[in-house]
Amino acid sequence: MLTPKQQIVFDTIKEYIAKHWESPTLEELQKILWIQNKRSIVQFLEYLDEKGYIRRTWGYRWIKLWDRLIASQMAIPIPILWVVNAWKPLMYADETENWFLHISKTIIKWDEKKYFCVKVDGTSMNKFTINWKPLNNWSFALVNSWYDWTSDKNWAYVCIVNGFATVKKIKKEWNETYLIPESSDPIHSPIILTSEDVVEINWKVVDIFNFE
Structure with missing residues (x-):
């Protein structure tokens, strides 16, 4: 101060x-x-x-x-909370350290506290794109926690399944929840969950950043 x-x-x-x-x-x-x-x-x-x-x-x-001060005039630091697997739930959501991506204020359109980033590990969503940017292995996904997944079922969401984080499309039918991949690799198939699984789906992928 x-x-x-x-x-x-x-x-x-x-x-x-x-x-x-x-x-x-x-x-x-x-x-x-x-x-x-x-x-x-x-x-x-x-x-x-x-x-x-x-x-x-x-x-x-x-x-x-300082460069970080110049960056702060143009961008907002958004925390990277998790590494998530785009094949099957892999990493506990609370086991990663906090890092940050500095993202333009023109992209962060609402309350910045509703945003976070995840780093994707896997290829099961590599055909899913936002503005022609694919969700590849080691992509960073910008996530908004404001969205309700039931309002846009054709989108990708970060969800927590029994304490594990993953990113998939979501479909719900009766007492079952389907985590649906969108991949060029035929090895990937939907994951079928039941009412006995603890599933949290509140986080919509709203942008993708590829540095590799």
Whole structure:
């Protein structure tokens, strides 16, 4: 948390870099901020550096913004909660560490707390696409927890089956629930669940990211 004066200094640095494509010098900051004592400017910068808002480098214009701060202006950090198997339920949903993907604010259209990401392990959904992007092995799926699966049965959903996470299309008939693959590999077949299985289906795959 920055004090009001520290925030003014930090905002001034960001605005200067955005306008001039280079960082201000100490003298330029003094002039812009109407601060006579250069030591006061140095103290502000030391605090911003210590707290991770800027980093100091070599050269005449040595003030740099951290990349993560630049990214935060354009994107929202969305947690990667699970690795899920796209063949059969494999990994316990609470056994993975938290990582993040920084995703554009133009993609996150609702409350960011309703989104998370999963990394897919397997090929049983590799024919399922969003905007021509397939859900391949090691794809990252952006998931929205707001959707009710019964309103869109032709979509892919992350579900928890007896404590295990998987991603499939869903069909429900009488007392049975079918987890349906959409794959180019004929080895994959539907998984049939009964009323005795504990099934949670609340998370719709709304986008796909492939980095490999």
